[in-house]
Amino acid sequence: MTSFVMMMLVGLAVDLGGQVHAKQRAHNIAAEAARTGGEQVQAAPAIKGEYVAVDTVAARNAAEDYLSASGVTGAVTITGGDTITVDVTDTYKPKFLSVIGIGIGDLTVTSTASARLIRSLGGSEQ
Numbered sequence: 001m002t003s004f005v006m007m008m009l010v011g012l013a014v015d016l017g018g019q020v021h022a023k024q025r026a027h028n029i030a031a032e033a034a035r036t037g038g039e040q041v042q043a044a045p046a047i048k049g050e051y052v053a054v055d056t057v058a059a060r061n062a063a064e065d066y067l068s069a070s071g072v073t074g075a076v077t078i079t080g081g082d083t084i085t086v087d088v089t090d091t092y093k094p095k096f097l098s099v100i101g102i103g104i105g106d107l108t109v110t111s112t113a114s115a116r117l118i119r120s121l122g123g124s125e126q
Helices: 002-038 043-047 056-070
Strands: 073-079 083-092 107-116
Touching: 002 056, 002 073, 002 083, 002 107, 056 073, 056 083
Parallel strands: none
Antiparallel strands: 073 083, 083 107
């Protein structure tokens, strides 16, 4: 009985640690997808020094392509012409507990990250 309890505790530690790692991965993917989208700017006004704004179609496509290449699902939202928010949903498949016959099923992990495009001059936001 004691060995079963110890196996359960080790299994929980391994699989909950794996879930935390999966959540960190989801956050990293969301942040990188937002940054990738943020690189897509409207060229003409930026070159003229008028303003900096996201090319919404190109930004959405770039961020969604990044999510797809990473093997996760998510949603991309662009607000105010300068902020890209990416929501990521992924799953973690428990390794240890399923091996010893405890079927807790896949664990869903989610994360959100944003990138905001700014214009700066001499270190000050313009």
